[in-house]
Amino acid sequence: MKNAPAAILSDKDGTIVDTEPGWRPASIKVVEEAGGVWLPNEDPQRILGVSSKDHATALAQAVTRGTGEKADPQMLFDHVGDAIEARMRKGLVLMPGAGELLSAFETAGLPQALVTASPKSLVQALVDGLGDHPLSTYVSGDDEIPGKPDPAPYLLGAERLGVDINDCLVFEDSDTGLAAARAAGATVHSVTERPLAELLVHLSE
Template sequence: MDGTLVDTEPYWIETEFNLVAEFGGTWSMEHALNLVGNDLLVSGAYIREHGGVDLDPAEIVDRLLDGVVSRVRQQVPWQPGAVELLTALNLAGVPCGLVTMSWQRFVAPILEALPPSSFATVVTGDRVELGKPHPEPYLLAAAELGVDPADCLAIEDSNTGAKSAEAAGCTVLVVPNHVPVLEGERRVFRDSLAGLDLAGLARVFAG
């Protein structure tokens, strides 16, 4: 979701800087980008260690979510072409799943801005024991869709997410956003989802 369907990374980064500053710590863009795609509790522990935020990781995550949810409710920052591609997939009857390490209360306002049937399953970070880059999130999504992961095309924007999808057996369409993504055996790269139609998506999967 983050960086692929919506570009909320600037919201997260701004909230991280504000939280660390509140506790008198120091933060950097390098630290912020290290968290892209991570399980939120892992990010919370990282912020505690590197930002000097004297809260438990779960409390840090709650504070981050408060800030980011507030921004999303003001404006959902859709990624170019993402809603159009999702709409085309829905109209064609292609089952879609949302696999994100964000928690349900952050995902909710974004889902509210989409038609109710946009995703047949939604796997959030608070639904799995092991987050990305572990394959569990994508394995769970495929199971709930009733399909083999090998028949799934994952769309990701980070190394962490791409590793998760690859390890589950999916083909991965990588659309890099805030962080560079390495080449991989089952990774196909594209600069943007803008202008990508179903035929183009089928070619990506076949390739």
């Protein structure tokens, strides 16, 4: 692969796996079942691409908004995570072009890591679903570091691969994740601006 990076770092939700649409309805259901109020113009952005802790905080605040009582952020987030894991284990749906690109990077000898705000249980669900996968390591929401948009997750991913983050290529979909990757010093590819399937066609030309 011409002018290849030292390694590939990829976000999970909305980048490799099509789970992003599931987070919102699962979050709404958990909030409303707990007596909370979900604000459709504000709350979706508060959970998109953020750390597990920030997502949990947003859920708790939405519940308190409706009940007037303090809610347990982690318990709420665990319920959402359980719903997403169950969804993934029923059938893993990759983003178009994701599987082929992972294989192409593996064939090119490029080490790959997943860098996600999702908890380790969801990373394991992805790994189990992929079977024989090319991922060398991962950073999850269970790592005790600041979450995106802080650069810490991508810096840790590069460290675990033993490469310089400045020589890495990152694939991301959210503004939060893109900010984290850029702050870390990586070369960044936004899959919302250029989908993986489109990139795959370009690489095969």
